Each structure stands twice: as structure tokens, then as C-alpha cells.
Amino acid sequence: MGEEVQNKQVILKDYVTGYPKEFDMYIKTSTIKLQVPQESNAILVKNLYLSCDPVMQFQMRKAEKHLSGYYYFTPGSSINGFGVAKVLDSKNPNFSAGDLVWGTTGWEEYSLIERPNWLYKIHHTDIPLSYYTGILGMPGITAFAGIYEVGSPKKGECVFISAASGAVGQLAGQFAKLLGCYVVGSAGSQEKVDLLKNKLGFDDAFNYKEEPALDAALKRCFPNGIDLYFEQVGGKMLDAVLLNMKIHGRIIICGMISQYNISEPEPLKNIMQVAFKRLSIKGFTHRDHHHLYPKLLETVLPYIREKKIVYVEDIVEGIENGPEALVGLFSGRNFGKQIVAVAHE
Amino acid sequence: MGEEVQNKQVILKDYVTGYPKEFDMYIKTSTIKLQVPQESNAILVKNLYLSCDPVMQFQMRKAEKHLSGYYYFTPGSSINGFGVAKVLDSKNPNFSAGDLVWGTTGWEEYSLIERPNWLYKIHHTDIPLSYYTGILGMPGITAFAGIYEVGSPKKGECVFISAASGAVGQLAGQFAKLLGCYVVGSAGSQEKVDLLKNKLGFDDAFNYKEEPALDAALKRCFPNGIDLYFEQVGGKMLDAVLLNMKIHGRIIICGMISQYNISEPEPLKNIMQVAFKRLSIKGFTHRDHHHLYPKLLETVLPYIREKKIVYVEDIVEGIENGPEALVGLFSGRNFGKQIVAVAHE
Structure with missing residues (x-):
């Protein structure tokens, strides 16, 4: 704990117009200390799965008049999105090292999440963790x-x-x-x-x-x-x-x-x-519907366990293949839910 | 009663394409006996006010694939629409001579209405009768x-x-x-x-x-x-x-x-x-909302009587001016609700 490690990140090169292309992003390797700074409410996570979502194309654009309510990415910084991660260190009372979470995280191997308000803790681990970017996300x-x-x-x-x-x-x-x-x-x-x-x-x-x-x-x-x-x-x-x-x-x-x-x-x-x-x-x-999440778990977990529902995923391995996977979404190249596996715990 | 009188009618010349024009209709004077034939459920009415409604343009066209649910007019016959009328003779148990009604009637001075199922009886006559083509229609x-x-x-x-x-x-x-x-x-x-x-x-x-x-x-x-x-x-x-x-x-x-x-x-x-x-x-x-009519009367009659609501009508006199009034609707020539006054009782 506290060691400094390499951290591969997917960086937005510049604002995107039209469909995002692979060259709109690049991989940068920086370093990160695996410890949350003092005097903070942050958590530090190791990212396991990242979700490729259509909405991310908007976030790559320059803020648009008629598209309010989106969080926009910043050129030169890593993009972010939904993902599944493991907490390595926490100064936040709601999270402890070892917790598995899903929610908004960075497209990078490790993320320091300053305001982890919108993360869900994962309590059911008999289900594939990647499902928390999809059927359970x-x-x-x-x-x-x-x-x-x-x-x-x-x-x-x-x-x-x-x-x-x-x-x-x-x-x-x-x-x-x-x-x-x-x-x-x-x-x-x-x-x-x-x-x-x-x-x-x-x-x-x-x-x-x-x-x-x-x-x-x-x-x-x-x-x-x-x-x-x-x-x-x-x-x-x-x-x-x-x-x-x-x-x-x-x-x-x-x-x-x-x-x-x-x-x-x-x-x-x-x-x-x-x-x-x-x-x-x-x-x-x-x-507008996160209040339904407990009911979703109650309804869908049994369906998954009883195999009454099938969930088809298209998982690419390695964050360096993230940009290609994300871009493929917009030409329908994915077969089922497109996910990037960054690490398997 | 039973006398035969002249009956001016607005006849559809042929199916209309595009906006209806005055020349798509003509006035024909026929005769009508002011008595309902035996063995019928019909009523015979004297039309007082006729309503010019946008939907009538569809009814003047040849039946269209994607416009189901409309009643279409027949070339050579009188057009029809909403109106206010006075019952002159009735073989229908629900109506008596002297009743005032509103609902679907013919664009003519007198109409024999074979199935008067969709007519409302008018009970509140302190209100202008023409309002039953508009605010109360x-x-x-x-x-x-x-x-x-x-x-x-x-x-x-x-x-x-x-x-x-x-x-x-x-x-x-x-x-x-x-x-x-x-x-x-x-x-x-x-x-x-x-x-x-x-x-x-x-x-x-x-x-x-x-x-x-x-x-x-x-x-x-x-x-x-x-x-x-x-x-x-x-x-x-x-x-x-x-x-x-x-x-x-x-x-x-x-x-x-x-x-x-x-x-x-x-x-x-x-x-x-x-x-x-x-x-x-x-x-x-x-x-889909005629069940609201009693509530409408309950709400709106007091508003009218207390002058909390104003209703602006554009009334032309004489059925022979009906086609011009109806056609004017589609260029916004009317000022308020467009009505044709056929007779004042």
C-alpha cells in the first residue's frame, strides 16, 4: 500500500466532431501512488471492467447548447465512464479497501475517485463482475x-x-x-x-x-x-x-x-x-430511475441464477484495446454488450 | 308538419386533393318532407349552426391508408360535421320535437338523421346556442x-x-x-x-x-x-x-x-x-374523452356565466356562404371559432 505504480490511461486527444475515431484517443502511461491523500473523502480503485456506452461520444464533444446535463471530457485527460472496480484504499466512510464497486470511474488502470457518491457497492459476487457494467449496471x-x-x-x-x-x-x-x-x-x-x-x-x-x-x-x-x-x-x-x-x-x-x-x-x-x-x-x-435498482436486483438476480435470462457480452482484453472497442460501438461491430477488461482482480 | 320544403345543401363535387377550395363544393336546392318516415329510429332536424372543423378536409379526400377511423364524405352528397339543430320530428324514443341538440348533422337546412346516437341534448339555453359548436361542443x-x-x-x-x-x-x-x-x-x-x-x-x-x-x-x-x-x-x-x-x-x-x-x-x-x-x-x-362532458359542463358553464371565460366566434350567415367559410379555415382567415349560421331557430 502506498507504492507508486505505472498507470495506463486512455487520453482524449482533442474535442471530437462526428463519430469518434481511434486516433481521437491515445494511451499514456503515467504513475500513481496507491494511497488516498490525507484530508480527503476520496477512494483509490483498481479498475477491472470498463463499459463502452453510446453516450460517451457526446462527452467527447465540445459542450453543445442543446445537450445540457452531460459531463464533458477534457482533452489531455483520461476519459471516463461506467465500470467495475476494486477499492484499494479509502478515506471515505462508506467504502473500505477490498470493496467491489460499480459506477463512474476513469479509463485507466487505477483511479483516484474524489467524490465516490455515485458508486454502488457490489454485494452479489456469484454473478460475473462484468455484469455490473450491463445487466446489473x-x-x-x-x-x-x-x-x-x-x-x-x-x-x-x-x-x-x-x-x-x-x-x-x-x-x-x-x-x-x-x-x-x-x-x-x-x-x-x-x-x-x-x-x-x-x-x-x-x-x-x-x-x-x-x-x-x-x-x-x-x-x-x-x-x-x-x-x-x-x-x-x-x-x-x-x-x-x-x-x-x-x-x-x-x-x-x-x-x-x-x-x-x-x-x-x-x-x-x-x-x-x-x-x-x-x-x-x-x-x-x-x-431518473435509480430508485428502481433494489427492485431490479430482486427481480433480475433470480432470473440470472435460474438462467431465465441470458446476457451476451463482447469483452476485449486490455485497456490499450479500449479505444478500438469504444469506436466499434458506433458501427455496430460489437456482439452484445461491449466491455473492456482491464484486470481480473 | 309533413309539408315538403326546399332544402339548400352543400354538396361535395369530387374527392379533394390538397387544401379544399370553394369550387370543390356547390350549393344544391332539393326538397325534403319535414316528417320522419314510419318504421324508423330517425329524427328530422332543422340545422341552426354548422361548425367548420379542420378534420373535414380529410373527410373530403379519398380514404387514405394511414388515416383510418375517419368517416369520409361521398361526392355528390352533402358534407356533414358538427352542428346545432332543432328537432322537428322524431321516431326515436330519446328525442322529441322541440329538442335542441348538438352533434353530427348535415351541411343543409334540414337533415334526416337515421342514427342519432351521437347527438347530445342541449339543456342550458341561457348560453348562446352557437357555443355548442365550440366551447360546449x-x-x-x-x-x-x-x-x-x-x-x-x-x-x-x-x-x-x-x-x-x-x-x-x-x-x-x-x-x-x-x-x-x-x-x-x-x-x-x-x-x-x-x-x-x-x-x-x-x-x-x-x-x-x-x-x-x-x-x-x-x-x-x-x-x-x-x-x-x-x-x-x-x-x-x-x-x-x-x-x-x-x-x-x-x-x-x-x-x-x-x-x-x-x-x-x-x-x-x-x-x-x-x-x-x-x-x-x-x-x-x-x-377518447367524451366521458368528460358532464364535468366540462359543470366547470365551464359557471365560467361562461361569470364571464371568467370569453369565447370568440366568427359567424357567417347563410348556408350558401358555408364553403367559403370552411375553406378560409385553412388559410387562417377566421377570427376565432368559425361557424356558419343556417337559421336562428
Whole structure:
């Protein structure tokens, strides 16, 4: 304890415009003392798993007028995000050396976390620790809130999920199936479609890149229309979905990954359907739903242990491969939840 | 009773594309016997006031794929819509000669209504009868449902209303004011803006046709953002509003009159704000809210009698002037609720 060690970090080179590229980040090796300074409330952690999340692209940009509420990265400093870590030293009354935690940490091997207010302690370690970046972490809260609180599909309802094999979508689909819904997902490769149909229990799935017309694909999968759309992509997909919603259908939106990085967002043509069909559309984010976390653990831990839910991860080894993994997220290169393994305890 | 009289009718010439024009309709004088045939459940009414409503443009078109649920007009027959009428003869147990009613009737001097299921009897006649096409009719239900049930603004909230001097908007704004909200409206002329500010009690108003940028106009009126947007126009206005909503703001949509008749709807660019700001958008129509009508009467009749609510009507005299009045609705020529007076009892 107190020794000085090497600390590989992922540094943001400069503010990013458009999709982040690997060259927007670089690896720097600095040193860090494995001890929290006196007169502080900080903790010092060893990072185990880092989560690649779509929101990080915004944080790499220069603060934008219409994107309030984000924490922005600083060029020359390490980026950060959700992760799983082990406490090595603590001057904070809520944490002790040896604790396992998940929450916001640095993209580096070791992090000094000055205000560890938003970290959760991990109490259930019979589950893979990496799951706390996914099913038991932020994407889990997003999917759980979306299905159990915001969308609340009833048994027999028809649910459509875009980006269905991703960190959130695979959970949202399985939650909806457990509630007795008819669930269809879209994804960007045949391999992902097979995953949805054969391993994750979706009733049907299609590869949006291979469909000549999204409207026709949706009509094929939902001849009587969609009750609930779990929206994560935006653009043409949302436009096609609007035409295929049932009267009084609901659309819940936690992201629009297809739209984030194009200079002019794809225009939406069918918004009038909201009036014609009395649709409701609701934006939501995990940030408004952390009160659900105890209920999530209570519900989901048994599902995991009884193998009623599967969680597919795409883990790359080594922080030096972090930038490539993060960038791959924006072209859909990941197969399931994208994670960077920094260390295995 | 039983005499045969002349009956002027407004006939649809042919299916309409684009905005309806005067020449899409013509006046025909036929004859009608003022008696309900035996073996029927019909009533025969003398029409007093006819309501010009935006939805009628859809009913003039050929049935459209994505516009289900509308009753379409038949070329060669009289158009119909909401109106106020007096029962002259009845074979229906629920109606008697002398009853005043409001609901769907024909655009003609006398109508034989085969299935009078959807007519309301008028019990309060100290109020101008024409109000049953407006504040106490369908637009009243729309505004009442929008404010008291769908949008539910709280005291002190910031409410924006487009098409604010129209049949629904003027009521929605006054209802929101009565709830203690800060209310701003947009309209299409200085005269309408003056009406909103000086007669209807809106806190502020602007002429959307004269604003160089809608975004700037909204920022001027709502420096801290909008809590509730009562949407009736769509297009550029909705796009600008999306940028000016508060976090967790609500948008309620009962129509998008700017969008109905352009071959390609204006694309919406800022739908991503729904995700960023966790907005909710809800489409609604009077049709889902008729259960509120008793509560509406209970609430609104005293407001009218105590002059706490003003209702502005634009009444043209004579059914032969009906087509011009109806067509004027789509260029905003009306000043307040557009009504055609067919007869004064």
C-alpha cells in the first residue's frame, strides 16, 4: 500500500466532431501512488471492467447548447465512464479497501475517485463482475425502467425493440418476453438476428441492413401493428415504426444512436401519426430511475441464477484495446454488450 | 308538419386533393318532407349552426391508408360535421320535437338523421346556442381534455399554445390561465395577437408569420423553457418548440394543421430532444374523452356565466356562404371559432 505504480490511461486527444475515431484517443502511461491523500473523502480503485456506452461520444464533444446535463471530457485527460472496480484504499466512510464497486470511474488502470457518491457497492459476487457494467449496471437500469416502469407492456402485447442485441435491447426483449409479450427485434447482421431468435428467445427478428423496406419488414412481423416500441436508433426506423403503431400505441425512447453523429439529423416525416393514432412518446434515461435498482436486483438476480435470462457480452482484453472497442460501438461491430477488461482482480 | 320544403345543401363535387377550395363544393336546392318516415329510429332536424372543423378536409379526400377511423364524405352528397339543430320530428324514443341538440348533422337546412346516437341534448339555453359548436361542443371537449386530463399543467407552469386564437386554442389558453399557469400563444396576425393579449388574458403572444426565427421568439417568451406545449400546427413550430422544452416537458398533440395538406410533410429535425430531455409527447382527440362532458359542463358553464371565460366566434350567415367559410379555415382567415349560421331557430 502506498507504492507508486505505472498507470495506463486512455487520453482524449482533442474535442471530437462526428463519430469518434481511434486516433481521437491515445494511451499514456503515467504513475500513481496507491494511497488516498490525507484530508480527503476520496477512494483509490483498481479498475477491472470498463463499459463502452453510446453516450460517451457526446462527452467527447465540445459542450453543445442543446445537450445540457452531460459531463464533458477534457482533452489531455483520461476519459471516463461506467465500470467495475476494486477499492484499494479509502478515506471515505462508506467504502473500505477490498470493496467491489460499480459506477463512474476513469479509463485507466487505477483511479483516484474524489467524490465516490455515485458508486454502488457490489454485494452479489456469484454473478460475473462484468455484469455490473450491463445487466446489473446502467444498461440494466435502462432496460428495467423502460419495460417495467415507462412502457409497462401487458401480456400478449406486441413489442418491437431496435438495436435489440445491444447492451439494453437484449434485456428489454427478454424482460418483455418474461411478461408474456410477443417480441420482435431488429439488429444489423444475420449473426445478431440468429442470436435474438435462437439464444435470447425473441419471437422474430430482422436485419435492418438487408430489408429493402423497413415498413414492409414491420408489417410482416406485426400484421396487426405494434403496441410498444422500445426506441434506440431513430431516423428511418422511427419513421417506419410510426406508420405501424396501433391506435394508442406507446413509443419509449432511451436513445437514437443512428442520429447522434450526422451533421443534419435525418428528418422525421410521420410525426403526424401521433395525432392520428393518439400515440404517446416518452423519452427516458437511467438517471431518473435509480430508485428502481433494489427492485431490479430482486427481480433480475433470480432470473440470472435460474438462467431465465441470458446476457451476451463482447469483452476485449486490455485497456490499450479500449479505444478500438469504444469506436466499434458506433458501427455496430460489437456482439452484445461491449466491455473492456482491464484486470481480473 | 309533413309539408315538403326546399332544402339548400352543400354538396361535395369530387374527392379533394390538397387544401379544399370553394369550387370543390356547390350549393344544391332539393326538397325534403319535414316528417320522419314510419318504421324508423330517425329524427328530422332543422340545422341552426354548422361548425367548420379542420378534420373535414380529410373527410373530403379519398380514404387514405394511414388515416383510418375517419368517416369520409361521398361526392355528390352533402358534407356533414358538427352542428346545432332543432328537432322537428322524431321516431326515436330519446328525442322529441322541440329538442335542441348538438352533434353530427348535415351541411343543409334540414337533415334526416337515421342514427342519432351521437347527438347530445342541449339543456342550458341561457348560453348562446352557437357555443355548442365550440366551447360546449367538440372543441370544448378537446381543450378541456387536453388541459384538465392529458396535459394537466400545475400552477406556475409555462404553457405554450399554437393556433391560440382558434376554436380550441383560445379555450386551452384560458383554462391554463384559470389553473394559474404562465400562458403564451402564437397566431397568424397582429389582430389575433392583440385578441390573445387584450381580451383572452394570455400573458404573451406572437405572430408566427412575422417572427424571423421561431426559436428566438420562443426563447424570448420562455427564457426558462416550456413545461407544456399544446400542439395544433406541427412543422417548423414543433421543431422550434422541441429545442425550448424544459427537461421532462410535455407536448400534447390534437392536430397539426400546417401539415395536413402538403404532399410531403415538413421534416422534423429535433426529435432527438425527446431522448435528451426525457420529454413526453401524447396525441389525443376528443373522441377518447367524451366521458368528460358532464364535468366540462359543470366547470365551464359557471365560467361562461361569470364571464371568467370569453369565447370568440366568427359567424357567417347563410348556408350558401358555408364553403367559403370552411375553406378560409385553412388559410387562417377566421377570427376565432368559425361557424356558419343556417337559421336562428
